[in-house]
Amino acid sequence: MPIETAALPYDRTALEPHLSGDAVEQHYALLVADIERVNALVAGGPLADASLEDVVRQAQGRLFEHAAQAWNTDLYWRCLQPPAAGGNSEPAGRLAEALTAGFDDFAGFRRQFEAIALRGFGAGWVWLLQRTDGRLAIAATANAATPLTGPDRPLLACSLWQHAYYLDYQDQREKYLAAWWQLVNWRYVASRMAKPAA
Template identity: 65%
Template sequence: MPIDLPALPYDRTALEPHLSGDAVERHHAGHHRAHVDALNAMIAGTAFAELALEEIVRKAQGAMAEHAAQAWSTGLYWRCLKPAAAGGGGEPEGRLAEALATAFGSVDAFRTQFDEAALRGFGSGWAWLLRRDDGRLAIAVTPHAVTPLTGPDTPLLACCLWEHAYLPDYGENRGKYLEAFWKLVDWEFVASRL
């Protein structure tokens, strides 16, 4: 069965002014679709065609694994965002807020440490909030298509650090993009993965 490109969970212009409709469209209908299409071409006629996307990410090697990981991670990224008008951004609540404060000192300190890690990350990749298998929360930055899904950690929040995510709106200013990202995070969704 082919892997579907998931529809955006909001209108492509709904993340404005933080992410423009053009940038979202290019990221989703361009980059995200390209990974799904490339993956479908590779799995056609193989045993991988019977697997769910998560299983392909865990079991494939090489370019197939990279396209699968990008397809999966980008799907998570879209779901981690929510239009500001619909409640995106703001502050996490309840158990997630407590867990962030326990792990990082405070929610603000978490955002600061996440930003620092994302800005240190060299080249294309991803920034993550993870739940380690012992339950602790941690920040990780992975290069290129590498995703925590292949290890024991549970990714709770994903931030695409590929230039295509921010170049259209913020040029090479990854910091400005991260400011925009925090104004769109769907904390309820992130908390639902805890």
């Protein structure tokens, strides 16, 4: 059964003025194209009925690239919310406590996250991850690479692909990041954390 492209969790213009409807539409169209390529590549093969996550974990080559990019992008959309829905907030509860434990405070986490995002060259992603021992960490991956294939749990994804921001900010990644922070859905990010061991 073909993998379906998840709908955006909000209207294409709902992230304005931070991300324009045109930028969202262009970025989302690439997600649709990646899912179409995944379905074409798995058709008639052993992964034909696999979930997108399973394809990412088992695939190689072009199939992996399209599947991983689709999974990364879908998580990216879910990690954002319209300003009217509570954007520009800060983490609370267990997530806030874990960020304080790992980075001194939210401001410290944000500084480290931005430094990694601005240091990277070319396309890729920056992630907030939860290690298997519960600690939080920041990592960057190039191109379509994804932490989904490793032991860490991805909590938050920030796209550093130019199609995520070029229409709005050209090559000014720092302005894109400043806008992106205004949209992060911290409740969703917190919901992805593994439950503490009993």
